[in-house]
Amino acid sequence: MSPGARERCKALRAEIARHDYRYYVLDDPEIPDAEYDKLMAELRTLEAAHPELISADSPTQRVAGAPSAEFGEVVHEVPMLSLDNGFTEEDVEAFDRRARERLGESGALEYWAEPKLDGLAVTAIYRAGLLEQAATRGDGFKGEDVTANVRTIRSFPLRLRGEAPAVLEVRGEVFMPLAGFERLNRRNEQRGEKTFVNPRNAAAGSLRQLDPRITAARPLQMYCYGLGRVSGWSPPARQSELLQALKSWGLPVCPHSERVHGVEGCLRYYRAMGERRARLPYQIDGVVYKIDRLADQERLGFVSRAPRWALAHKFPAEEAMTRVRSIEWQVGRTGAVTPVARLEPVFVGGVTVSNVTLHNFDEVRRKDVREGDTVVIRRAGDVIPELVRVIEERRPAQARPVALPKRCPVCHSEVLKPEGEAVARCTGGFSCPAQRQEAIRHFASRLAMDIEGLGEKLVSQLVESGLVSSPADLYGLTAEQLEGLERMGEKSGANLLDALERSKHTTLPRLLYALGIREVGEATSLALARHFGDLEALIEAARSHPERIEQVADVGPVVAAELRAFFAAPAHRELIERLRAAGVRWEPLAAQAAQLPLAGTTVVLTGTLAGMTRHEAEQALSALGAKVAGSVSKKTHYVVAGEAPGSKLEKAQALGVPVLDEAGLRRLLEAHRR
Numbered sequence: 001m002s003p004g005a006r007e008r009c010k011a012l013r014a015e016i017a018r019h020d021y022r023y024y025v026l027d028d029p030e031i032p033d034a035e036y037d038k039l040m041a042e043l044r045t046l047e048a049a050h051p052e053l054i055s056a057d058s059p060t061q062r063v064a065g066a067p068s069a070e071f072g073e074v075v076h077e078v079p080m081l082s083l084d085n086g087f088t089e090e091d092v093e094a095f096d097r098r099a100r101e102r103l104g105e106s107g108a109l110e111y112w113a114e115p116k117l118d119g120l121a122v123t124a125i126y127r128a129g130l131l132e133q134a135a136t137r138g139d140g141f142k143g144e145d146v147t148a149n150v151r152t153i154r155s156f157p158l159r160l161r162g163e164a165p166a167v168l169e170v171r172g173e174v175f176m177p178l179a180g181f182e183r184l185n186r187r188n189e190q191r192g193e194k195t196f197v198n199p200r201n202a203a204a205g206s207l208r209q210l211d212p213r214i215t216a217a218r219p220l221q222m223y224c225y226g227l228g229r230v231s232g233w234s235p236p237a238r239q240s241e242l243l244q245a246l247k248s249w250g251l252p253v254c255p256h257s258e259r260v261h262g263v264e265g266c267l268r269y270y271r272a273m274g275e276r277r278a279r280l281p282y283q284i285d286g287v288v289y290k291i292d293r294l295a296d297q298e299r300l301g302f303v304s305r306a307p308r309w310a311l312a313h314k315f316p317a318e319e320a321m322t323r324v325r326s327i328e329w330q331v332g333r334t335g336a337v338t339p340v341a342r343l344e345p346v347f348v349g350g351v352t353v354s355n356v357t358l359h360n361f362d363e364v365r366r367k368d369v370r371e372g373d374t375v376v377i378r379r380a381g382d383v384i385p386e387l388v389r390v391i392e393e394r395r396p397a398q399a400r401p402v403a404l405p406k407r408c409p410v411c412h413s414e415v416l417k418p419e420g421e422a423v424a425r426c427t428g429g430f431s432c433p434a435q436r437q438e439a440i441r442h443f444a445s446r447l448a449m450d451i452e453g454l455g456e457k458l459v460s461q462l463v464e465s466g467l468v469s470s471p472a473d474l475y476g477l478t479a480e481q482l483e484g485l486e487r488m489g490e491k492s493g494a495n496l497l498d499a500l501e502r503s504k505h506t507t508l509p510r511l512l513y514a515l516g517i518r519e520v521g522e523a524t525s526l527a528l529a530r531h532f533g534d535l536e537a538l539i540e541a542a543r544s545h546p547e548r549i550e551q552v553a554d555v556g557p558v559v560a561a562e563l564r565a566f567f568a569a570p571a572h573r574e575l576i577e578r579l580r581a582a583g584v585r586w587e588p589l590a591a592q593a594a595q596l597p598l599a600g601t602t603v604v605l606t607g608t609l610a611g612m613t614r615h616e617a618e619q620a621l622s623a624l625g626a627k628v629a630g631s632v633s634k635k636t637h638y639v640v641a642g643e644a645p646g647s648k649l650e651k652a653q654a655l656g657v658p659v660l661d662e663a664g665l666r667r668l669l670e671a672h673r674r
């Protein structure tokens with residue numbers, strides 16, 4: 001044997017044990033994992049060259065022995081007690097009161113408070129500092145011998161640090177940290193192997209492997225919380241000191257435990273852990289309070305296998321079962337038609353839940369939720385409750401799959417769900433009370449009608465006060481009505497009326513966009529306006545010739561379907577008429593206006609025309625790019641005078657502006673039409 005091999009082996013083992021201690025007990029690793037791996041590799045090499053140097057407490061010997069056919073039985077000399085559960089503050093107060101009465105204590109008791117880890121209880125016997133035997137709790141009196149598996153859990157020291165008692169039996173919880181659990185499940189899923197429902201099942205399944213090599217590959221961890229048989233050592237006076245002693249021997253204890261004062265301290269700890277719970281690296285299902293003074297623990301003793309000096313204060317269950325009474329559809333402010341399951345009220349995660357959103361139709365189909373189904377509801381922390389799954393075994397015979405409604409439950413407009421999209425939508429727009437406010441806000445927005453000062457708050461005031469239920473109503477607002485609104489002064493009312501007036505002069509693409517038709521954004525509005533030139537032609541195509549719409553560049557059947565549904569609704573055609581009647585005018589195209597033949601030409605109409613309505617004249621002029629103005633000025637290019645003209649004619653004559661009669665107007669239009 002090379003000189004120093006034995007020494008080097010010893011030094012490596014001590015070094016590795018120290019790093020395990022820093023990592024698992026102090027939670028303060030000193031070296032990177034790769035450096036640790038190098039130490040292990042060196043030790044393995046040395047031991048391979050000198051097998052006589054291998055010892056049972058060598059870190060290379062965690063996985064030892066072949067798979068066994070079954071676990072041996074272990075009788076617990078000191079029974080492993082169970083914990084009484086409490087759920088409410090009253091339960092905790094009653095527990096504390098009983099303990100104080102029995103102890104004749106009038107003041108507050110000190111408690112040791114710790115998280116209740118969601119794992120499985122294990123006991124381990126160290127003899128002369130060496131890990132000798134480990135067992136599961138079983139029924140509390142006898143469990144299974146899982147020594148070979150527990151040896152693979154790196155947070156269990158194979159040898160205790162420092163001066164160890166002759167016999168030390170420690171008890172604790174073996175658990176799987178969440179990160180490891182998720183990694184394990186991801187890997188199993190990739191390999192097509194079974195996944196675990198929760199970390200506790202994963203921990204239990206891993207510890208109960210007959211082949212310790214499998215356990216070794218599972219990310220298990222352990223925190224100690226108590227003692228079994230002890231000889232050669234007298235425990236200290238308090239639970240807190242006891243855990244300190246365990247820690248000094250290299251046994252990990254939960255770092256989130258602390259001593260608290262009286263029932264108030266317990267409840268404060270409970271609330272604090274409840275808030276921290278979601279951020280902890282492991283799953284807990286409550287907290288445990290233990291009377292801190294061991295002498296008091298002894299005096300209190302236990303009843304029916306549970307100590308009188310400890311209480312598990314559980315968090316409300318995060319999952320519960322209930323029945324779906326019905327599945328209803330709700331319309332959101334953007335028209336999204338969302339399925340909601342109405343439930344028999346169920347207490348879960350600390351609140352009563354009677355509705356859960358099912359998000360969308362695809363989700364309903366994926367989970368195959370039906371009316372009458374028994375389902376699992378989950379509410380974790382402050383997270384919105386969710387329907388986890390259906391318990392198909394309990395499905396009533398007559399339950400049928402859910403269908404998407406054809407009509408909006410609020411306004412009865414058609415519901416459309418574009419192929420490949422998750423969300424179904426009501427096409428009602430302004431005519432759907434559920435969508436009104438959002439639709440009006442969009443109508444007024446900058447890229448739409450650009451009504452300055454008409455923001456979300458004001459829209460909501462106008463809608464809620466009943467003054468406005470359609471965009472057309474905006475143009476009927478009066479100064480008095482506006483002043484009657486809260487936080488609306490005379491000045492801002494006047495400003496809004498001005499902005500409304502200005503918005504009346506707009507362009508076809510803006511108007512189209514303002515209508516808020518699904519799938520018809522800014523670019524599509526522009527393309528449609530370019531192609532059709534005026535709204536009537538577009539409406540006609542939308543209703544009777546969808547193929548003409550699909551000819552427009554970048555416009556497909558989805559847009560065509562939305563346009564058809566939109567203009568099929570009488571409410572929408574009426575809206576357009578009302579906007580027109582209120583004086584809203586749209587020029588064919590803003591972008592192309594400069595290229596139109598009458599671009600830059602301002603025309604004023606006065607009197608009645610015989611062969612066309614005033615509106616038709618306006619439309620015809622604007623279609624050619626002319627601006628139709630309301631009053632005559634030096635900048636007016638033509639005044640068109642019909643029957644019974646007003647003062648505008650006089651003004652035109654005074655300013656020397658050319659005056660056209662109806663025939664003159666027709667000639668002007670003809671000359672520029674292609």
Ligand code: D41
Nearest residue numbers: 081082083115116117121225226288310
């Ligand atoms: O974290 C736990 N799951 C936990 C379990 C804990 N922190 N303390 C515990 N203390 C006890 C007594 C008081 C009986 C020693 C326990 C358990 N028992 C326990 N775990 C499983 C059954 C009982």
